[in-house]
Amino acid sequence: MGTEYPYELDNDPNLWLDEIDLLEIESLTPEEAARLEAMIENDLHHPNLESDLAAEEAEESAREGDEQLAQGLVEEAINAYRRMIQANPDSLEAHMRIADAYLLADMSFKAVRHYRKAARSHPRRAEPHFRLGEVYRRYGLLKVAIAEYRKAVDLSPQNPFYRYRLAKTLFEHGEIREAIEQMVLCVQTAHSDAFYHYALGDMLARLRRYEEAAHEMHLATVFAPYDDYYSACLGIMHLHTGSLPKAASAFRQAIRLNPDNPSYHYLLADTYRRMGMVKHAAAHYRKAGRLGAYDSVFVRRVRDEVSQSRE
Numbered sequence: 001m002g003t004e005y006p007y008e009l010d011n012d013p014n015l016w017l018d019e020i021d022l023l024e025i026e027s028l029t030p031e032e033a034a035r036l037e038a039m040i041e042n043d044l045h046h047p048n049l050e051s052d053l054a055a056e057e058a059e060e061s062a063r064e065g066d067e068q069l070a071q072g073l074v075e076e077a078i079n080a081y082r083r084m085i086q087a088n089p090d091s092l093e094a095h096m097r098i099a100d101a102y103l104l105a106d107m108s109f110k111a112v113r114h115y116r117k118a119a120r121s122h123p124r125r126a127e128p129h130f131r132l133g134e135v136y137r138r139y140g141l142l143k144v145a146i147a148e149y150r151k152a153v154d155l156s157p158q159n160p161f162y163r164y165r166l167a168k169t170l171f172e173h174g175e176i177r178e179a180i181e182q183m184v185l186c187v188q189t190a191h192s193d194a195f196y197h198y199a200l201g202d203m204l205a206r207l208r209r210y211e212e213a214a215h216e217m218h219l220a221t222v223f224a225p226y227d228d229y230y231s232a233c234l235g236i237m238h239l240h241t242g243s244l245p246k247a248a249s250a251f252r253q254a255i256r257l258n259p260d261n262p263s264y265h266y267l268l269a270d271t272y273r274r275m276g277m278v279k280h281a282a283a284h285y286r287k288a289g290r291l292g293a294y295d296s297v298f299v300r301r302v303r304d305e306v307s308q309s310r311e
Contacts, residue, residue, distance in 0.1 A: 066097075074105045090121045092128070099131065108135055126156035133165065142173040153182075160190035164199060171203055179203065187216075194224030198233065208309060210240035221253075228257035232264055236302055239271065240309045247271050262288040263295040267302060 066077070081098035088094060099114035112135055119128035133148035149166035156162055163186040171179035183200045190196050201216030214237035220230040235250030251268035258264065269284035291299060 074101055077101050078105065092118050092122045092125060095121070096127060096131070103135065108139070111135060124155060126152040126159065126162065129155065130162050130165070133169070137165075137169055142169055145169050146173060146175075158189055160186045160193065160196055163189065164196060167203075168199070171206075176207065180207075192223050194220040194222075194227065194230060197223065198230055201233065201237065205237060205240070208240075210237055210309065213237050214241060214243075221250075226257060228254045228261065228264070231257060232267070235267060235271070236306070239267075239302070239306045242310070244271055244275050248275065261295075262291055263298050266291065266295070266299050270299075270303070 078098060078101045081094060081101060084094040085091065085098065095114040095118035099111040099118070102108070102111035102114065112132060115128045115132045115135070118125070119132070122128065129148045130152035133145045133152060136142075136145035136148060146166065146169050149162065149169060152162045153159070153166050163182055167179045167182035167186060170176075170182060180200075180203060183196075183203055187196045187200050197216045197219040201213040201220065204210075204213035204216060214234065217230065217234040217237050221227070221234055224230055231250050231254040235247045235254065238244070238247035238250060248268060248271045251264055251271060254261070254264045255268065265284040265288035269281045269288065272278075272281035272284065
């Protein structure tokens with residue numbers, strides 16, 4: 001027989017040509033060489049290898065599409081993602097990526113079609129339903145959006161953002177009671193996340209439930225102590241409840257965190273004026289200076305809302 005070598009041709013179905021030393025190949029008998037050639041030919045048509053090649057092609061197309069999308073070449077990215085789908089028609093990632101790209105191209109109908117394909121191919125995944133909800137909500141189809149958000153929440157109940165979007169859309173659709181219930185569940189799921197306390201507080205404030213709103217805004221400042229906006233929102237809630245000293249304290253904290261925001265100085269000055277602290281009010285009016293368009297609208301809106309809540 002020919003030269004001995006450490007590869008068992010009979011028992012190794014995954015043998016690769018580059019694993020055998022060239023000299024060993026040259027020393028094979030014609031019979032052994034024929035067997036090796038047949039094995040390699042068999043591997044080249046093996047389903048696992050074809051799957052690996054498809055996966056590599058899909059990965060390359062995904063990388064190419066992502067790079068083109070980052071450069072703003074949306075059409076080219078879509079073409080790359082199409083090749084990704086051709087390599088793996090049931091890929092969740094492929095359908096999600098091309099759908100996202102279609103949204104960027106303002107081709108929402110095609111985006112919806114691919115999100116739906118992803119949802120059908122992967123019925124236990126929440127992401128396609130959530131994205132569908134986002135698209136429908138964008139176009140004002142709130143009832144349909146709510147149905148998709150519900151599916152996403154059912155499939156991923158511990159995802160607070162999915163539940164937040166459901167609650168927000170329910171609120172916009174006028175389903176207030178369930179919106180608050182969902183938002184409370186959201187806060188319970190992510191208790192230490194300041195944003196969700198703020199979001200619940202904002203909903204409660206819109207319902208004129210200012211004491212409860214102030215509590216949630218306070219928790220937002222606890223979990224995000226360096227966020228000046230949350231402190232300002234807490235101050236506004238205290239204005240609504242008539243707790244002027246607490247409002248002044250919250251506005252002072254907002255100013256400490258962001259001393260260059262003129263609207264905070266203006267709101268603190270308004271609060272001091274209502275408390276009869278005229279000199280303090282005048283000092284902060286001076287610090288506020290002339291308000292820009294954005295700050296002017298913000299301060300006017302707060303004043304109007306506080307005035308209405310006190311009627």
